[in-house]
Amino acid sequence: MQNVLFLSADLDQCAEALTAAACIFPGQTICFSDLAEVSLANVAIVIADIEGATGTDLKTFKSKLDLHPAIERLGLADFSKRKDLVQAKAIGLSNVVDRRSGVDGLINLLRGRFGKYGLPALDTETPEKTAQAVVAGCALLEDASIAAVLNMALPVEAAMTMHKKIGEALNADGLDALLGAVQSHHSHTFCHSMLVTVYAVAFAEALGLSERQKAFISAGALIHDLGKVRIPLSILDKPGKLDPQEMELIRKHPVFGRELIEQHSEVPSEIIKMMVSHHEYLDGSGYPEGLTADQIGPAVRLITICDIYAALTERRSYKESYSPRQAFSVLVEMKGKIDQQLLKQFRPVIFPADVNVPRRVAR
Ligand SMILES: [Fe+2]
């Protein structure tokens, strides 16, 4: 996967577009003053916001980047300042976006460079229906992330048909094929959101829910963590423990999600609830609002179970994943927080073999 290096003179003052791009495209965000110390080994594109950069910053930039001619140099500059445009040219930026023009200029430029960055690199052996469902889900997630950042209409209707594609794949190829294909994705957030969607749809099918309920659940699961588009990938994908400030930012994602879709009347309230409340617990100890059992509906409870189970079992480079049985035990131990009646009904979804084992009849 290509990596982007986002550069700014002052991380607190950098262009809004740079912050937004760093939440969508994989890479690292640093100050010009740290550039000399940073390795450019995996960097394909550098984006420099030259506002406030000193002469020394720009000199260091040019001399370091000249040693890596394969790295593409893009930038942000204030088009009303001639000096900045001259500087942008002098340090070899091949494409410059006006930093005053909002986020869409840079995001669209990067989308052009990355192509469909949301698509997974699927194994050639991946069964057809599974591949179709995973590709469709990932493409939708990419569209939803971009729409959220650019404040465009979210692809809600398409997300509400995902259960059909996932249902077809489950019937044709089974749950394990889908889980394997989803986990090939390079982005942890895409992988996680698709895992939750696969479990949620399989669970909804097992519960015999109506088409309408399944449609809400598939869309709600797919975009439940959409608020994470406001969190830099360097934090979301951090290989290690998060510090308290980073943790606090991550815990804001349900509220970010609500802020992002508040302006979108096209999103049904059932879906908004799943997005905002999937970290709430029945005993009131969850977040962001500390809701209690009577305020948490069945669809949200279902998403919470699938979300925790997915998070525990998914593979991350820096941590061991829980086995399905270990993860299920964690959920069982969360009595008081998780709907245990519903959890019992989740068991046959993830351990179908258990159901087929004939029980010994008591004499
Ligand atoms: Fe979440």
Ligand SMILES: [Fe+2]
């Ligand atoms: Fe999640």
